[in-house]
Amino acid sequence: MLKGENTNKNNFFESVYLLVRQIPYGKVSTYGAIAAHLGSKSSARMVGWAMNASHNINESIPAHRVVNRKGMLSGKLHFTHPKMMEQLLKNEGIVVKNDNILHFEAHFWNDFI
DNA sequence: ACCATGACGTTTC
DNA sequence: CGAAACGCCATGG
Numbered sequence: 544m545l546k547g548e549n550t551n552k553n554n555f556f557e558s559v560y561l562l563v564r565q566i567p568y569g570k571v572s573t574y575g576a577i578a579a580h581l582g583s584k585s586s587a588r589m590v591g592w593a594m595n596a597s598h599n600i601n602e603s604i605p606a607h608r609v610v611n612r613k614g615m616l617s618g619k620l621h622f623t624h625p626k627m628m629e630q631l632l633k634n635e636g637i638v639v640k641n642d643n644i645l646h647f648e649a650h651f652w653n654d655f656i
Numbered sequence: 657a658c659c660a661t662g663a664c665g666t667t668t669c
Numbered sequence: 670c671g672a673a674a675c676g677c678c679a680t681g682g
Binding site: 555578583584585586587588589592 | 676
């Protein structure tokens, strides 16, 4: 951010946000899938890290559609309200039970461009 | 420059 | 089959 604001990360951020935005309504994806699409399939942590930074930008990122490979709402605590993520998903017709998406594979989206 | 941390994932025990 | 450890890459102290 400071110190000359390197734009390197900006590209990474943009890539992540771009992919997340591609997730259609009622669908969800995983950090690993996004990371794999970025080239570093083992960098799923970076995706989550980018999501954390998504709070700092003005763009609208449907972060609630991104969960870990288990389909668990691992990042719900990072939302405005912990119940927000679950609420948003339910609003899209996704069944959430115990911080866990039911029929996760059915809602999974991996057809990124 | 080194150590610790993280919205993860895979492998090993 | 479940839990723990390791790997990964970038950031901050």
